[in-house]
Amino acid sequence: MTPEEIAGTLTEIFGTSAVGAIAPGSWQVDTSAFRLLVLLSEDNTWLRVLLPIVPIQEAQPFLEQFLEANFDDTQEVRYALYEGVIWGVFQHNSGTLVSTDLSNAINRLVSLHQARLDNVFNRLIESRIRQIIQAAKQQGQSLQATMQSLERFYAEGLMGEINQTSEAREEVLAAWRRQLERLWNES
Numbered sequence: 001m002t003p004e005e006i007a008g009t010l011t012e013i014f015g016t017s018a019v020g021a022i023a024p025g026s027w028q029v030d031t032s033a034f035r036l037l038v039l040l041s042e043d044n045t046w047l048r049v050l051l052p053i054v055p056i057q058e059a060q061p062f063l064e065q066f067l068e069a070n071f072d073d074t075q076e077v078r079y080a081l082y083e084g085v086i087w088g089v090f091q092h093n094s095g096t097l098v099s100t101d102l103s104n105a106i107n108r109l110v111s112l113h114q115a116r117l118d119n120v121f122n123r124l125i126e127s128r129i130r131q132i133i134q135a136a137k138q139q140g141q142s143l144q145a146t147m148q149s150l151e152r153f154y155a156e157g158l159m160g161e162i163n164q165t166s167e168a169r170e171e172v173l174a175a176w177r178r179q180l181e182r183l184w185n186e187s
Contacts, residue, residue: 001097003040006047009099010038013106034113036106040094047097049090051109053079054116059086065120065127073119076101077108088112129179133187143184150176 001009003025010019014029022028025040037050053059059066066079066086080089090105112119136146153159154169161168 001047001094001099001102003044005099006038006040006094006102009102012099013103034110036109045094047090047092047094047102049102049105049109051088051113053086053088053113056081056084056086058117059120062117062120062124065123068123069120074112075108076105077112079112126179126183129183130187133180133184137187143180147173147177147180 007019007021007027010027010029014031018029018031020028020030025042025044027038029036029038034051039048039050040046041048070078074088076092077088077090080087088109090109092101092105132146136149141149150159151173154173160172164172
């Protein structure tokens with residue numbers, strides 16, 4: 001893609017008022033939700049699109065899940081760490097890049113930005129549930145026995161919030177049951 005084609009694709013996605021050229025081969029897209037950077041290398045052979053996701057202080061507990069997401073989920077974009085921020089990054093040879101691929105990558109970056117920590121938090125929770133299942137199976141427990149143990153932990157106040165209503169506790173236990181049933185045979 002030429003710089004003109006890149007600028008045209010950005011304008012097509014975000015409109016003329018959101019897209020600004022900050023230097024030759026560099027654009028900034030400002031929306032109410034985010035600031036996206038699009039940078040060509042000095043020799044115009046590589047394009048990089050960057051979108052800040054979350055400060056490292058918030059991301060620290062989930063670094064393993066961010067790396068796992070790079071391996072399994074992020075497709076053409078990646079999470080990266082730079083100057084204390086987790087970024088969504090897309091890099092591509094500009095000579096072989098087409099507008100559709102750039103648009104898809106930008107959409108995926110925006111999706112990562114919108115999800116922030118949700119996806120990696122869910123990955124962490126799923127890995128913890130798998131650990132619970134593995135421990136229960138090692139002790140010879142069935143799904144039902146494991147669920148009964150969780151219900152007892154909630155009833156005794158070992159799990160859950162201090163002022164949790166019975167309705168809220170039932171919702172949480174229903175979520176536990178759904179996850180345990182979904183993952184039991186996989187673990």
